[in-house]
Amino acid sequence: MAAPRIVRRAEVDIGGPWPDSIPPLLRRLYAARGAGSPDLARPRLSGLLPPDAMEGMDLATSLLQAAMAEDRHIVVVGDFDCDGATACATGVRGLRLLGARRVSYAVPNRMVHGYGLSPALVEELAALQPDLLLTVDHGIACHAGIEAARAHGWQVVVTDHHLPGPRLPAADAIVNPNLPGDAFPSKALAGVGVVFYLLLALRRKLRDAGAFEGGEAPDLGALLDLVAVGTVADLVPLDANNRTLVAAGLRRLRSGQGCAGLNALIAACGREQARLTASDIGFAIGPRLNAAGRLEDMALGIECLLTDDAQRAGELATLLNGINAERRAVQQDMTDDAEAALSRAMLAETDVPLAPCLFDAEWHPGVIGLVASKMKERLHRPVLAFAPSEPGSDLLRGSARSIPGFHIRDALAAVDAANPDLVQRFGGHAMAAGLTLALANLPAFEQAWQAHAAQVLDDGLLQAEMLSDGELRPQEFDRFHAEALRDGGPWGQGFPEPLFDGLFEVLDWRVVGERHLKLTLRHPDRREPLAAIHFGGWQGQPPSTHAHLAYRLAPDDYRGGQAVQLVVEHRAQA
Template identity: 70%
Template sequence: MVRRASTPSSGWPAQVPPLLQRIYSNRGALDIDAAQPRLAGLLAPDLLSGIDTAVTLLLDAIQQDLRIVVVGDFDCDGATACAVGVRGLRMLGARQVSAAVPNRLLHGYGLSPGLVEELAALQPQLLVTVDHGIACHAGIAAAKAKGWQVLVTDHHLPGDALPPADAIVNPNQHGDLFPSKVLAGVGVMFYVLLALRARLRRDGLLQDPAPDLAQLLDLVAVGTVADLVPLDVNNRALVSAGLRRLRGGQGNPGLQALIQIAGRQAQQLTASDIGYAVAPRLNAAGRLEDMALGIECLLTDDATQAMEMAELLNGINAERRGVQQQMVDEAEAALAILALQDNAEVALAICLFDPDWHPGVVGLVASKIKEKMHRPVVAFAPSEPGSQSLRGSARSIPGFHIRDALAAVDSRHPGLIDKFGGHAMAAGLSLPLHHRALFEQAFIEVVGQMLQPEQLQQQLLSDGELAADELDFVHAQSLRSAGPWGQGFPEPLFDGIFQVLRWNVLKERHLKLSLRHPDCGEPINAIHFGGWTGDAPASRVHIAYRLVTDDYRGGSAIQLIVEHCSNA
């Protein structure tokens, strides 16, 4: 456990308590504008390369009343981006806008030639891809061959060549000057709409009052948090504004229904609630079924319909949890057998495969095993039952760029990988079954050359100890509302030594504790999820923990969420 280096700063407003000043400073936010950014400080849309061409394309489509199809992706970012695109274009005057999304099992990722053939029934004249497209060369070529225009909005890293689209907006294009490279796909689409509205206003084509695109920020917040992009100042401004809408009861009917079905209180919603409760239910549709249901839930304005679809999504998510747990158990069992056979340490990288696994859940399996083993992980499943084609999801550890690693494998072994794409921390790929063993060998070799030994040393970064008078409801509530916390701006974590007064095991996995701070006589409730190892905790423990309000007990109750526990 390592304590963060604190960089105190003066000039904070009186309403920011010393604890928050310390936490913000620990994350490099040295003033209130950096700590709690507002929409007024958003980066300008015209900094994005290709934005003018994209806006002209959309403006012409609106004025000519062309049929526009917004093509989403089958994850939460792609679904929210699709809903933002459809809703936003309608707000700005487009009359013929519809949504489409690939089916994971039928089409694979992105705008594929097969999906293009299905879209022909809609007779589109302009396709707008959201959260994908930068790697969809064949699909875009097929669309262009049919005479359709194509606008790509994406945030994934491009390859050496760009697809033959009419316009591309992606902050990660080579030479793009947009300062923030970590916009989610939904953020990119929102920025395109901002630029389109500005053009309409400039050309005198907007009715008064102008459409309020801030109505879409709840969707932007959910997609941004769900995609685990770093919450830099720009993204935090977007997410904060979206959370304010959701907390104020102004949210999209579909999101409000998902929040309710997940048992969360909208008035106190946090980014963590989005990540752990709302996003998984929306994601489940794309993992096991068809994300069209999730997008439909986000597009309806009927609260009754939204709740009906949210209940369906909740059921799918329950099924997803069961499938995921079975696959994780099988992965852990396979690793245990491998360790016994080799009688050696775990490899620098882990590649997993089971012919019975579901391709929609391998990303979650890779993530769970990555967290457990602290190694880059790639998990594979057949693209469909019995297929000789594999789909894989890769997850990485901090400091190791997983997409660059796949690019290195592809460069050294041309033709080994069919296609790949992604980010620093997560990526996807496909390859033939008979290439799996060679890929595993090549991937581990690349990881061994790119990975630094210190990156394998997992660290918990602590914001230090909390004094006894800081372990109260006021500070817990302050921490809850001080975010949004997330990737690149982590939720506060503290550490300290406590006396264990009582303990018991919940559901054979979790450890429930009653603790006492050295300077406080009152017992404090704590829970360590997955913390039961079969051994009783010591009488004094050193824990890393998060301070939260105890919503289950209500009132002014607090609870410590234990992330790590060792004997003191």
């Protein structure tokens, strides 16, 4: 596929006034991301949006207040990804903090129950004798499961952030900032963010009712470590409100105030707690929690997040670390299969489809989302990956990942509307979605899917771009600025980590770890050479002596002292 095109961000007025503690480089980067003032660049908890505007909040908190007053059994029903696990732990911990005495949790097993609150899960929950189910990070598409739960006489409160379909489920209350007409200003909350907001509103209702002895309400800030991890891992846009939540959660984690499970996971993945970043959550902590839901049972992950026993947390973190290693191996095998299939198509002089549909009867349904994501990055095209829901099943689970400009859930909705008998169910976001369909329907679905993609996709959307923050000044290649960039976040989806580009002379190079390139570079305006690493950069050919690089500036903690290195994201001959 064509190499990405490096596009520099337009220069904007840096606004201000800025405090001296924020260096000019960061001021420029913040302003380029739409944060032209200190309050927008580094929002504080005092500026967190209030929960009042979220539709359904008053009814939901009233139901929970009554259930707590009557000592009824509340079951928090989680989901099998990191957002769902952290949302479940947040719900359980938060309700207990607020005084609920009978709180337990349940989570579907991907291989047994399928997604969300399904009728199969409801039948198992009957043994718990719940009075009220609180769904977190799902529910907006669980019509059949909610109807089954209410047939048992249970109340159902849905908290979700996924886009609703044309018909809402028959729950007793629904809290979702993406409901039609909902006035809550931030639509980017993750599932864990929505349940945290529910707890904030419930705390106020209980305080107004005089429920707390001495009038001192519990500090729900103790849950922000979980909120930060779920928000980053779910790749929702880090608007100002989400950055507020994530930054506060990172402060707790860095200071050692996180829950025992997260502290143990940080240790298990070898990260330095005092310097933890959003990137560490996204690439290390989140995958270890996600792996439990992909290959085993997410109850392991939730138990890790709920225990206050450091020794037990360490045991569970070690187990999750091992499951994640297995997940990586399975993912690599499946990705190799996908790449081989596409290579065969190209050798046969067949064009790669505009929106590839990949299927293998031997693939694991828990890992198809990662395969779709890897292939989307490789091809810069929307990708759907399918696997049997269980070995030998004629029912397929599909996971879709998209590129900017192609709304994947809306595309599925369009195909479903034009072909109402193909897809059994679907849901998701602009960039990620899931679906279920019969194996026999896969050829017809693929034909309809490609036809829709041909109508929507054009050459402009299929050209990958890397947004660069331009060139660093010669004096900015130092430890001070590297640490300022590392600590200047949280960076993430919608508020991207700084990326720079420029021309360099390659003075020396060597291959490390079989696939990576270690480089020694010279910047045209600096005398001192620069160290660089290009992960996955070895393609079997020596690098050119002059290169155009897209890179990040990072502290080089391996060499220590004042050392820095460039982390190369893209290399082209100059």
